[in-house]
Amino acid sequence: MDDTEKMVEEATAEAERAESSRALYEVKMKFLGRTGKVTALLKSMKDLAAEHRPAFGKRVNAVRERLEEMFSSFEQRVKERELEAKLSSEQIDVTMPAKRRSKGALHPITRTRMELIDIFSGMGFEVFEGPEIENEHYNFTALNTPPDHPARDMQDTFYITDEFLLRTQTSAGQIRFMEKREPPFKMLSPGRVFRSDDDATHSPMFYQMEGLVVDRGVTMCDLQGMLDEFARTMFASTSKTRLRPSYFPFTEPSVEVDVSCAACGGAGCALCKGTGWIEVLGAGMVNRRVLENCGVDPDEFTGFAFGMGIERIAMLKYGIGHIRSFTENDVRFLEQFKD
Numbered sequence: 544m545d546d547t548e549k550m551v552e553e554a555t556a557e558a559e560r561a562e563s564s565r566a567l568y569e570v571k572m573k574f575l576g577r578t579g580k581v582t583a584l585l586k587s588m589k590d591l592a593a594e595h596r597p598a599f600g601k602r603v604n605a606v607r608e609r610l611e612e613m614f615s616s617f618e619q620r621v622k623e624r625e626l627e628a629k630l631s632s633e634q635i636d637v638t639m640p641a642k643r644r645s646k647g648a649l650h651p652i653t654r655t656r657m658e659l660i661d662i663f664s665g666m667g668f669e670v671f672e673g674p675e676i677e678n679e680h681y682n683f684t685a686l687n688t689p690p691d692h693p694a695r696d697m698q699d700t701f702y703i704t705d706e707f708l709l710r711t712q713t714s715a716g717q718i719r720f721m722e723k724r725e726p727p728f729k730m731l732s733p734g735r736v737f738r739s740d741d742d743a744t745h746s747p748m749f750y751q752m753e754g755l756v757v758d759r760g761v762t763m764c765d766l767q768g769m770l771d772e773f774a775r776t777m778f779a780s781t782s783k784t785r786l787r788p789s790y791f792p793f794t795e796p797s798v799e800v801d802v803s804c805a806a807c808g809g810a811g812c813a814l815c816k817g818t819g820w821i822e823v824l825g826a827g828m829v830n831r832r833v834l835e836n837c838g839v840d841p842d843e844f845t846g847f848a849f850g851m852g853i854e855r856i857a858m859l860k861y862g863i864g865h866i867r868s869f870t871e872n873d874v875r876f877l878e879q880f881k882d
């Protein structure tokens with residue numbers, strides 16, 4: 544019987560030393576578990592003489608109850624301590640400055656292309672994309688540039704086979720679009736083009752944006768009006784355009800289009816080489832031969848087309864000096880285009 548008092552003392556001492564709820568649980572099992580000391584006492588009852596059993600049983604049960612109470616109060620204490628430790632270790636200071644997350648930016652070409660699409664889709668243009676690998680028919684012949692035509696030399700072409708080539712101009716898309724669609728329409732065609740050409744303002748792969756409008760009674764005035772709107776939105780609200788006579792086989796008449804220099808407002812500076820104007824694109828009224836090639840009646844419909852280099856627009860808009868900056872992937876360059 545004295546053993547039971549000792550057992551309570553021993554259990555209390557061990558429970559006091561237990562620092563975690565896990566350790567405390569182990570102590571509890573040592574006494575109250577299925578193979579624990581108190582349980583063993585109860586089991587030993589069968590070895591006693593029958594008259595001693597009730598008193599013994601009562602005593603052991605009383606011990607068990609005391610131990611259970613003792614453990615549950617220790618459990619509560621350990622749990623409280625553990626919760627406090629957890630809370631203080633997880634404390635955060637919301638006034639500390641946050642870690643900076645570096646954010647990417649759209650490539651200036653992507654940005655300019657999206658801006659161009661925005662401007663022209665606002666005027667009712669729909670976007671059409673043609674293939675980068677073309678055949679002679681779409682890239683040249685149907686654009687009124689037969690095999691022996693000297694204008695083929697205007698663009699140094701990468702040939703893949705005798706027939707297939709990397710398109711030199713998004714104008715090829717004009718033919719593909721007109722073959723499928725009846726006028727009236729306004730079409731905008733962005734894409735990559737390829738020419739064997741390489742210097743500060745030319746790269747063997749670059750981007751163009753083609754525009755094509757065909758309807759009854761379309762004139763050169765419509766062309767200049769839309770280009771003026773484009774220049775005002777893209778460069779400066781005071782920008783103007785100027786048309787100069789030029790030549791393309793697929794337009795007649797053909798023009799080069801200059802935009803008033805946004806850097807000096809037309810007064811003349813280094814960027815515009817003192818002229819006040821900067822050449823930005825080629826354009827013209829769609830040659831009736833091209834309309835005929837696509838099954839469009841040139842006596843009923845007229846149209847205009849334009850083609851611009853997206854790099855050139857981006858270089859002018861952002862003051863970029865070398866076309867290679869677009870493909871070098873220098874993060875210091877690209878980071879400047881973050882919003």
Ligand code: PHE
Pocket residue numbers: 711712713714753791794825826827848849850851
């Ligand atoms: N395709 C011509 C070029 O690449 C540009 C252009 C397009 C000119 C449409 C007139 C009309 O130089």
